Amino acid sequence: MSVFATLLMRDIKLAARSGGSAALALSFFALVATLVPLGVGADLHLLARVAGGVLWVAAVLAALLSLDRLFQGDFEDGSLDVIALSPLPLELTSLAKIAAHWLSTGLPLTVLSPVLALMFNLPPHATAILFVSLLAGTPAVSAIGAIGASLTLSLKRGGLILPLIILPLLSPVVIFGAGAVAATLDGMAAGSALGLLAAFATAAMLLSPFAAAACVRLNLGG
């Protein structure tokens, strides 16, 4: 387990220090949220109506930014070969990378979201639902994103193909996440949407390390 923890800490430190991909994702998230009112107008009723969907889409796109480097950096400098030789199975390595990606992008995005929701005039009870939905749903983005990252890890232009591959797979996350907020605004219970979202995220986290590990093995020539 200590290998797992070491790998997790290493990846979080890398995300925080080298290039600061976590800070970049946050800025991107805030910037997209700023551009939307500039595009659709400053009508506060309209903004409250679309806030859930806009912030969810922006969060998914922001999480995508750093995904293509999830395995690629380690693959290029050879440390992925060393990690693969460690006693930790590649499935757990993938899980550690997914967890590190979520802790350095998904979690900060979730923490920032109430501030942006405030700027979108989202009522407090809907903001709480948005926060919970991001907390439950962003791990699925990191998990399914890891499959895409491992599929494209040897590609020079992987960053271009990655969104095309994983965004359609991620559509349920956006639907249930934004749907929970929309249901709350319409005075309905958000429980079913949040439940489905949590179920999807759990399944994604359980299954995607296996798919990602298979792709990594394939690229390491195993």
Add this chain to the structure above:
Amino acid sequence: MNWLFRYANPHEFMRLSGAVLPYIAVATALCFAIGLYLGFSVPPDYQQGTTITLMFIHVPADVVAELIYGAIAVCSLLSLVWRHPLSDTAARAAAPFGALFTAVAIITGALWGKPMWGTYWVWDARLTSFLLLFFLYLGYMALWNAIEDETRAARACAILALVGLVDIPIIKFSVDWWSTLHQGESIMSGKIAPVYLAPLLIMMLGYNLLFFTLWMVRIRTAILERRARNLMQQAAS
């Protein structure tokens, strides 16, 4: 499984597919001729009028577009388990037809939508999930083209196809859920008059045979291409 592996040998496959291909092609043409003739001569529907004819072009494309993903998934599974190159070739050859039939389904759906809903595009659950399916096919094809090493590309794409196979039912379910949340329009009550059933079934068969014919031709072309490349390499060395 032995019979399967016999035809998984490229030589056997070329022999068998070359023999049956002309018959399948003629059957496809017959189905389309009869189906389209019947389709254009049905009495107008009391609600949809003459636009009912579009159903015979749209619904079979719908069905085949989904069926092709199933074909790709089966080939991918065969490829991952038994590592047979022919199933990779078959999976790769099927993908553009998947995108094509999905596009046909979306475009004919939109054309049908204009007289029915008064607008080309409504965010109907079926149309929306087909749009997502179209993007899945595009991503799958892009990954095939992006990875240079053919064996690696084949295995990476096989994994992607199986991930998609698990995710597609969830995507469909989520889009249906989304559509009820936003109170989308519901179409297709599910009941169909017998007059319309015959042309629909014939067109359905025709579309399936059309895909099968084109698929065989593409697999044969891919095998011939590989042989030509090998011959050229031998000549060069």
